Amino acid sequence: METIPKNRMFEYRDDTMKFVREQYNLNTPARINQAIDILEDWIKKQCHFGKTDFSREYLERAIIICKGSTEKAKKKLDKTCTFRTLMPAFFEIHNPRDLVKEYDNIVIDGFLPKLTKDHYRVYVLRNIGKRFESSFSNYYKFTIMLCEYLQRYDYCNGILVLFDYRETNIMELLKNISIMELRQALTIVVEGFSFRIKGLHFLTSSKTIETFINMVVKQVLNEKLVNRIHVHKDISTLKEHIPLEILPVEYGGKEKSMEKIHNELIDELSTKEFMDYLQEMSAAKTDESKRQTDKFYEQYLGTPGSFRSLSVD
Template sequence: MTIFYGSEFLEHNPKSLENVRKKCNLEKPLAMEQAISILEEWIQKQDHFVKKDFHRGYLERVIISTKGSIEKAKTRVDKLCTMRTNLPHFFEKCNVKRDFPKLHETYISVHMPKMTEDNNRIYIAKVTAKSLTPDVFLEAYQHSVILSEYMKLHDYSQGCHVIADFRDVNIMEMLSQMNIIEFRNVITLYLEGYGFGVKGVYVLSTSKLIHTFLNMVKPFISAKIAERIRVLKDVESLQVYVPKRLLPEEYGGSQKSLLDIYDDWVEELSSEKHVTYTKEMRLARTNEAFRRKDKCQEDYMGMPGTFKILSID
């Protein structure tokens, strides 16, 4: 097992770093370090950024999420900072144990600690109650932000397989309590802000209304991701798409139960180190009064900067 940036919780494959960097064409010695430095230099020149001292591990994950494109990485950093400014209620919480003591009674979400052989991770979101309230939705989004901050600092994966388990929820009640604008915003946050690559989405449900829900979601995502959505009626069908050995025991896998894994995550996300880091990242916002108003804003969504070519001998 290889450990990256001090996290002993997430497991990586022996060659994860080498293989993921190779996918980004940044496997040569010092190539990634130079790419991070270019991104850091650009950040320093952005007058509208409130915070400019980002952890290099975080910036590396941003570059990985853009498959090695520094220009796209600039856009991604700017988008997430802008979202922290425009959607502050998603970022208000920082301590899972203190802020969400009963969330598991209605909703559980985890990244599985072990990776697939091709360096992807499995993410499971399960609704554990028949009905939800707007407050539960908000807590679920806030919890996911804290989890996402952890992943963007510590994980070294190429993407994730998403399992959305709706077997225990009344879909009609869920839809009646869901703010569709907020749901759209949080999807945009995950995909365009944090830049999580989605390899597949597997929706567990026997309700006929699940397709109504998915038809609401599809306009918010790319056609490529929409094509990767599969509706499954049982956990056995999951094993066609993700390795059985990496799933929780109640999903037919060899790992601990979903609740036990969630409890492990609660402890990890509530550590003093991560709570401090989450608080620091809340400062990574924008002050729109200082955003440069030039043509580059039109071309790159407000992200003018110095454009350089990465060159490694």
Template sequence: MNSIFLSGCLAKVKVIFAENIVCCSRIKVLMMDTKNLLHTNRTEVRKLVLEKLGQSEEDIRKDIQLLKNWFNYQKHLPELPCDEVLEIFLVVNKFNLEKCKKKVDKYYTIRKEIPELYVNKNPKLEHMKEIANVVYAIPLPKLTPTLSRITVMKFKDTNPEKYHPLNYFAHTYNILEIRVREDMMLTDTLVYDLEGLQFGHLFKLRIGILRKASAILEKVFTSRLEAIHYINLPSSMQVIVNLAKNIFGEKMRKRIHVHKDLESLHQHIPKEFLPQDFGGSEKTLDELHGKFS
């Protein structure tokens, strides 16, 4: 598990800058409230998630306290995250405390290791507002019956000249930061609409950028992936997707789906959970996008 906003829990975070390390323990992380953008009854969903994972309220209280005790000895880390943040780290790591500690540690320290994806990426900055108007990266409001959060990625503006990979990945991590503070789910479902994808976009994707972006996902935001869905895949990209699928193990390959049309997508994701742009009954991407920009 894509980035930095703040919700009611207001975790006090130190922001690490590349050369001059500036610690701001009492700032709102990106100076913007998330305003409960995800329509999740956290209490209800939390109960269902704990049942699925075989955990009780007492279990989670004990684990959170153990994490807090551990955190107090980590002098290189900033102030303690709120309980909601610790909860989501526990959930996505299936309550494996050692894995959770590593992810929480890396959540903070990676900002210094890969500053180019964090420094000057406040969503209020002009260049970040611009990238938010080039791509949609939207977690959809409703959880599926399997408690999966659907996130849709799609070009809003297909002009390759306006696409900047570093800013794009930083934008998606800003969205992930909202989720760290507000979300509660069991798995993730990703939908990539590749309509408008051009070689001009791919040409800008340097291997170094991809490695750094992947490192953040792998070391910090790893989640339980239920499925990846591709729609409007250019014929030239089909070969690349097939090659990628061959690299993955059988379990992962079964989670990757390429759809020729919306009807095929609807066989996997009911319309009620999808935006109108995808033939669904949820709000349009533009309406949803307005809340995240």
């Protein structure tokens, strides 16, 4: 594609496409088309793929996410399709409103419309729950749906994540988290979708955040991503990583409120266009009886039901 298609949720800087492509030596149409051709030809030869007709826009985004490497993009697509087969519950198609309704008084989240100066997309999760009476299973499914949306529509340099836990009872949160379920969900996000996470930022003055990070976060992430964790007691240090002007108004920024961003996101995910897209992508699984080698399992999954540490670019 020659320009980034307009999207109701995302805004881009004037030079976003040029900036991102140039980082990976894909700064001419010939180079990006050659990379897509290579990936497209490889997909057609994968007899274990249930879907081989991915759009060229989808494949370009896969290559960009994988830092311009077609070899990494091949592994990414294989992993995503395999995870749809091995862990189908996370990819079940539900109305997003149904998935998040039990968290209405707990979670407000969404993507910030504007990119940072270095073209990173910011995801904000504001947790306002004091008590948690249900698991986060449906929220993990919702998170996978967000990943599908990013892969389909966004074009950026990577992701910055902000967890706002200022109003959260962290010990109560800790009691309701299944480490195995969280590990599986994050494996899909980081290994399957291969999103480049530049940083994980926790906004809280609670001293129990260290317990949460040690007991939960460090159990499911590898050392490289653990080293990208930042804890902020207030906004003053947060703005060193995320420009103030792109933050929502409740964080002292110029962007619309998190509640409005969240509601618009739910509306967007609920459209027939995106629901049809999820239905189309549900075919992107694998038939393991047709896979030519078992090296994928040995290298990436280990024994069934276990998951190795997440790798991060």
